[in-house]
Amino acid sequence: MEFSSKLLEKAVQEMSQLPGIGKRTALRLMLHLLRQPEDQTLELAKALKAMRTDIKFCKSCNNISDQDICEICANPHRTHEIICVVEDIRDVMAIENTSSFKGLYHVLGGKISPMDGIGPNDLNIQPLVEKVKQGTVKELIFALGSTMEGDTTNFYIYKQIQDYHVTTSTIARGISVGNELEYTDEITLGRSIINRIPFEASLKS
Numbered sequence: 001m002e003f004s005s006k007l008l009e010k011a012v013q014e015m016s017q018l019p020g021i022g023k024r025t026a027l028r029l030m031l032h033l034l035r036q037p038e039d040q041t042l043e044l045a046k047a048l049k050a051m052r053t054d055i056k057f058c059k060s061c062n063n064i065s066d067q068d069i070c071e072i073c074a075n076p077h078r079t080h081e082i083i084c085v086v087e088d089i090r091d092v093m094a095i096e097n098t099s100s101f102k103g104l105y106h107v108l109g110g111k112i113s114p115m116d117g118i119g120p121n122d123l124n125i126q127p128l129v130e131k132v133k134q135g136t137v138k139e140l141i142f143a144l145g146s147t148m149e150g151d152t153t154n155f156y157i158y159k160q161i162q163d164y165h166v167t168t169s170t171i172a173r174g175i176s177v178g179n180e181l182e183y184t185d186e187i188t189l190g191r192s193i194i195n196r197i198p199f200e201a202s203l204k205s
């Protein structure tokens, strides 16, 4: 691709690093940004910069937040005794949309996946184990989706905490194997949380 402007070329180059955005799409988007009012484009640039530099991870659950402790963890009307273990913020958003869960979350930041070189130490697992050891948590709900990586991660965490007095459950398998949580419809996901099953029972099936 031959550019008449180095500035445009650089912008297209940066944009095309994003997943699913090829050079042609990046060019189309950049030409659109050039055509729209300057203020609007600068607002986008400002939002991106603020998101990247000012965003925090909740010190308690690792969810993306604007404060040190996220709104969910800080909410006094939610029970601290039940923790739903999820992969990332998209799962928190999906479960929150169901309005079926009033406990807290713990965001792992991924799943154990030896194929991709992701081990337990690359994830936010140890703080969860520490939380359980402290004794206020009565139940952990595994909500990682029914993939092999999800199952491996659930089992790893289960092994770490099985000696402590905590109930473990997993969301009901109304969700077919391989489906990720964020694509599951709200009613199915809401039901699968309410009708969750003991984790040990899921191991036998």
Ligand SMILES: [Zn+2]
Pocket: 058, 059, 060, 061, 062, 063, 069, 070, 071, 072, 073, 074
């Ligand atoms: Zn939090």
